[in-house]
Amino acid sequence: MESSDLIIGREEELEFLMGQMAGALSGEGGLVLIGGEAGSGKTTLCETFEKLAAQSDCLVLVGRCIPGPQTPYLPFIEMFYGHSPDPFSADGIVNREGGGLFLSVLEGFDQLSKDKGLIIRLEDLHWADSASITLMHFLARNVRGRRILLVGTYRPEDVHATPAGEPHPLKGTLRIIRREGLCHEVDLRLLGPEETGKMVPLMLGGTAEARLQDLVASESKGNPLFAVEIINYLVDSEQVYSDGGVWRLRLKREMQIPSTIREVVLARIDALPRGTRDVLESAAVVGEVFEPDLLDDGEGRGHMELLGELEVLEKEYRLLHEDGGHYIFSHEKIRQVIYEDISAGRRKELHRSAGLMMERRLPNDEYLSQLSWHFLEAGDNDRCIRYSLAAGKLCQRRKAVREAKSFLTLVLQRTENDPWFAVDRLIALESLGDLKNDASGPREWYSYYEQYLEANQDREARARVLAKAAECWDQVGLGDAGKANELLDEAEAIADGDPRTLAEVAYRRADLSSNDGRAEEALPQIVRARHHFERLDDPVGTLKCRELEIVILRQAYRLKEARELAEEQMRIARDLEDPEPLLMVEMLAGFICAMMGDVEPAKRFTSEVIDLATKLGMMWTLRLALVYRAVALELEGDLEGARADVSRALDNAREYENVFHIAMCESDLGMYESSLGRLENAEGHYEEALRAASAFDSYLRSLLETDLSILRAELLMRRGGFRESDVLYKRMIGQAQDSGQPYDTMNCCARYAMSLARREMEVEARQHFGEAMEVAERLGCERRVRTLALRVGFAI
Numbered sequence: 121m122e123s124s125d126l127i128i129g130r131e132e133e134l135e136f137l138m139g140q141m142a143g144a145l146s147g148e149g150g151l152v153l154i155g156g157e158a159g160s161g162k163t164t165l166c167e168t169f170e171k172l173a174a175q176s177d178c179l180v181l182v183g184r185c186i187p188g189p190q191t192p193y194l195p196f197i198e199m200f201y202g203h204s205p206d207p208f209s210a211d212g213i214v215n216r217e218g219g220g221l222f223l224s225v226l227e228g229f230d231q232l233s234k235d236k237g238l239i240i241r242l243e244d245l246h247w248a249d250s251a252s253i254t255l256m257h258f259l260a261r262n263v264r265g266r267r268i269l270l271v272g273t274y275r276p277e278d279v280h281a282t283p284a285g286e287p288h289p290l291k292g293t294l295r296i297i298r299r300e301g302l303c304h305e306v307d308l309r310l311l312g313p314e315e316t317g318k319m320v321p322l323m324l325g326g327t328a329e330a331r332l333q334d335l336v337a338s339e340s341k342g343n344p345l346f347a348v349e350i351i352n353y354l355v356d357s358e359q360v361y362s363d364g365g366v367w368r369l370r371l372k373r374e375m376q377i378p379s380t381i382r383e384v385v386l387a388r389i390d391a392l393p394r395g396t397r398d399v400l401e402s403a404a405v406v407g408e409v410f411e412p413d414l415l416d417d418g419e420g421r422g423h424m425e426l427l428g429e430l431e432v433l434e435k436e437y438r439l440l441h442e443d444g445g446h447y448i449f450s451h452e453k454i455r456q457v458i459y460e461d462i463s464a465g466r467r468k469e470l471h472r473s474a475g476l477m478m479e480r481r482l483p484n485d486e487y488l489s490q491l492s493w494h495f496l497e498a499g500d501n502d503r504c505i506r507y508s509l510a511a512g513k514l515c516q517r518r519k520a521v522r523e524a525k526s527f528l529t530l531v532l533q534r535t536e537n538d539p540w541f542a543v544d545r546l547i548a549l550e551s552l553g554d555l556k557n558d559a560s561g562p563r564e565w566y567s568y569y570e571q572y573l574e575a576n577q578d579r580e581a582r583a584r585v586l587a588k589a590a591e592c593w594d595q596v597g598l599g600d601a602g603k604a605n606e607l608l609d610e611a612e613a614i615a616d617g618d619p620r621t622l623a624e625v626a627y628r629r630a631d632l633s634s635n636d637g638r639a640e641e642a643l644p645q646i647v648r649a650r651h652h653f654e655r656l657d658d659p660v661g662t663l664k665c666r667e668l669e670i671v672i673l674r675q676a677y678r679l680k681e682a683r684e685l686a687e688e689q690m691r692i693a694r695d696l697e698d699p700e701p702l703l704m705v706e707m708l709a710g711f712i713c714a715m716m717g718d719v720e721p722a723k724r725f726t727s728e729v730i731d732l733a734t735k736l737g738m739m740w741t742l743r744l745a746l747v748y749r750a751v752a753l754e755l756e757g758d759l760e761g762a763r764a765d766v767s768r769a770l771d772n773a774r775e776y777e778n779v780f781h782i783a784m785c786e787s788d789l790g791m792y793e794s795s796l797g798r799l800e801n802a803e804g805h806y807e808e809a810l811r812a813a814s815a816f817d818s819y820l821r822s823l824l825e826t827d828l829s830i831l832r833a834e835l836l837m838r839r840g841g842f843r844e845s846d847v848l849y850k851r852m853i854g855q856a857q858d859s860g861q862p863y864d865t866m867n868c869c870a871r872y873a874m875s876l877a878r879r880e881m882e883v884e885a886r887q888h889f890g891e892a893m894e895v896a897e898r899l900g901c902e903r904r905v906r907t908l909a910l911r912v913g914f915a916i
Contacts, residue, residue: 127168128322129315129344130161133306137169140304141178141269145237149263151256151270151297153245156308158453159345159381162273165308166241169271178237183252185242186408187452189489189511189527190249192520195242196225197486220697222258222736229259233267241271244452246278250289251520257293258737260302289522299775310342319344323351326365335369339379345451349384352438356388385457392437395421399429400439404458405470407490409448416473472498485514492527496534505534505544512551521555528552546576550585562597579614580621586611587624594628595635595819604632623652623661630668635819639676646672663689663701670708674715677863680900683712703729703738707745714751715863717904722752743769743781747788754792755907763792783812783824790831799838806831826852826864830871837875845875866895870908877912889916 127134133154140152154162170180183195191197232238242248242256259270279288297303317333332354340347354360360367378384389397402415412426421429430447434440439454440447449455462470475494478487491507498504512527531548535541553568569589573582586607591597593604608625615621626649633642646669653661666689673682686709693702710725726749733742746769750762770785790805806828813824829852836845849872856864873888889909893916896905909916 127164128318129311130165130168130308133165133308134169134172136304136306137165137271138172141169141173141176141237141239144239144263144267144269145176145178147265147267149233149266149268149270151260151263151272151303152306153294153297153303154271154273154306154308155276156273157277157310157343158275159343159451160308160310161344162308163243163451164344166243166271166273170239170241173237173239176237178239179232180239180241181232182241182243184409185244185247185249185252187247187456188407189493190247190520190523191486191489191511192249192251192515192518192523193255194249194486195252196255199240220699222255223699225255226259226262229268230266236267238268239271240268241273243273245272245274245290246288248290249515249520250522251515251518253289253293254737257297257302258735260297261300261737262735286522296775311344311347312342313337316340316342316344316347319347320351320367323348324355324360324362324367326362326367328367329369332360332367332369343381345453346381346384349381349388349454350378353378353384353388356391356437381453382457385454386461388437388439389458389461396429396432396437399426400433400458401462401466402470402473403430403440403447403449404455404462405467405494406474408452408455409446411446414474414477416470416477468498471495472500475500475503485510488514489523489527492530496530501534505531505541508534509544509548512548516551516555525552525555528555542575546572546581549575550588553585553588556591562592566592566598579616580618583611583615583618583621584624586614587621587628590625590628591631594632599817599819601632601636604628619652619656620658623649623656623658626652627661627665627668630672634668634672634675637675639672642672643669643676663693663696667701667704667708670705670712674708674712677899679712679716683709683716686712699732699736700738703733703736703741707741707748710745711748711751714748714755715904716899716901717755717907719752719756719907723749726752739772739776740778740781743772743778743785746772747784750788750792754795755904757911759792759796763789763796766792779812779815780820780823783809783816784827786812787824787827787831791827791834794831794834794838797838799835802831802838803835806835826856826868830868834871834875837879842879846872849875862895862899863901866892866899866901866905869895870905873914874908874912877914885912885914886916889914 137152140150143150154165156162170182173180181199183197183199185195229238229240240259242252245253245256248256256270256272259268263270274290279290279294298305313334314337316337317328317330320328320333320336336347336350339350354369359370361370362368378387389400392400399415399421403410406414412423412430415426430440430442434442434447439450441450442448459467471494475491475498478491478494481487488507488511492504492511495501495503495507508527508530512524512531515521515524515527528548528551531544532552535545535548549568549572553565553572556562556565566589569585569592572585573589576582576585590604590607590611593600593607595601608628611621612625615625626645630642630645630649633639633645646665650662650665650669653665666685670682670686670689673679673685686705689705690702690709693705696702706725707729710722710729713719713722713725726745729745730742730749733739733745746765750765750769753759753762753765766785766788770782770789773781773785786805786809790802790809793799793802793805809824809828809831813821813828816824829848833845833848833852836842836848849868852868853865853872856862856868869888869892873885873892876885876888889905892905893902896902906916
């Protein structure tokens, strides 16, 4: 009997999986994560479940993660290639842009699940690349209401930080998935002695004497894999025999049973013929899953002879099994033991042979990461650098930042102080700076650009990288706009008219001016940048400029123009494959409508963004859309709805540890709670907002200043501190007028008028509503002021 047929001690877990499958078939899809140590039976449980699922007319797709260098989306690519090309095309799927990739994967799986249920198993997630884990999280969010069951397996002991100290991508995702309530978990315990003993007769057929069962149970310590390998070892070494259908131990005074899985496996492979062992060692170097054509044991075997040896390893020694043209080791632990036992010199040559065989598969990008590893282990520095750089760029395109950084850093290590590879090193340095991942920070990004600039004197290249380096110094980066402008000045001076560099320089200048609140200065800069991108026929760059132009127009309080441009860009963005640009412009449109007091379109736009951002897992966008929808809800008097939206945004900001959004949400919640008469709650939120804001530099703190001051004035008024509240409101109005901030002037006047109206100071309230309306008419925000006035009983 195959070890995959053994399900002893896992009956409850199997029953649970069957229940989850029944739920999925009725349209209640979900995610089940199965955790357990190596050899605990995760794969066996899944394979048994999948056989039963197939009998219930379910389609089963399996994607395996493998140890070593990682290829973005590898387990999903395995599924796509292993299934009918309709509706999937692996290349077409994984090379889509941004959220378009995720939506197309979900749509494809949804189509497959229409006629029959769909079981998707992701095997060994502790080896998964960060892009695959993100895609799994996306699917977990979106399979509810679908006939799809996701099942993932992993080893908890292998979910640890990288050698560089970066957290394992699965660890943070597990924490978030648990908090979001997106998964059920199954923890596989070790088997008890009685359960382990029952494995012996099931594997051997017939019955087994108690002494044999007790031996396997005590030596394996309840680990199913160890138990299977001990039984295989006893059979291979002829230490058991069948006596009339009863399996017995041979009578030996001192029976030596290896004490670890490693020793058991080594004892078994030591008995292999030399030629068979050579093939097995070659396979162990190629990987856990391999194609026979990739094997080269150095003996020049013909294809049929090689297949014969693989059949022996499968049928006689049970070390491999064939699956659709591929071979798979019976367990990764077995492959690892075999690999580690190969001598250093032979292992080096086998890696080189594997790499040369894989080179024949190029230009298939899915082999790049493996080529990097094989030639690293083979000591072929030239090929290692070449494929590491290519693998890093591939990961960068697919937004697998963690893996991209690993490959590109390897290039830096292998090219240090070697002028022969100067160009490769420069490409890696620029690419590392371009990653701009949240796990590092602007100082690290700039260090890569700085090294590039020190090593390269080419004017065109320096201009390009100087423009990128300037971004590291902006107000939300290292916070030195002067340094950023110095870098941009130098880039522009040596650009020699290159339109792309000039486009990036103009864009960065516009962004810096916008961050400083100098909208009138930023507008001509962003228009100049857009014209450069249009001449380059670069729609992505053009759309990027349009997005910033909308922001700048809003800052300049040219709200009607900003709204018109946003709605125009929404129509363009709807035709793009990637939904992320649409989310950005639609969110801006919603916010501008809320600023203008147009409640219904504000709610419609922000609701669409919330739905799609939730589906895609774009949490930064989701939080802002919730906050902006709350503004619209407050205007129409739905304070509880506004409070609920901002509470959700606050919970999300805490989960993702975004301190600025925490401060913003605490401030908004304080305002809504105050309006609802819950003063203690409001004051608590005010204190939390102040505490969070205290960590910011002057730029970020200034973005919250007006809202915090209004909340403070409101709380003073609610507690009877009328004089202090009036003084604070008047100071805010004066400061807004002096600094040329008409929207803040209007908003402070309107809020002050509402405060006065609540104290029944009708004449003063009407005066300040009039002042607010006077400004609002210039801005196009009359509806907003009228709506706020109606909330306190004033018709203006």
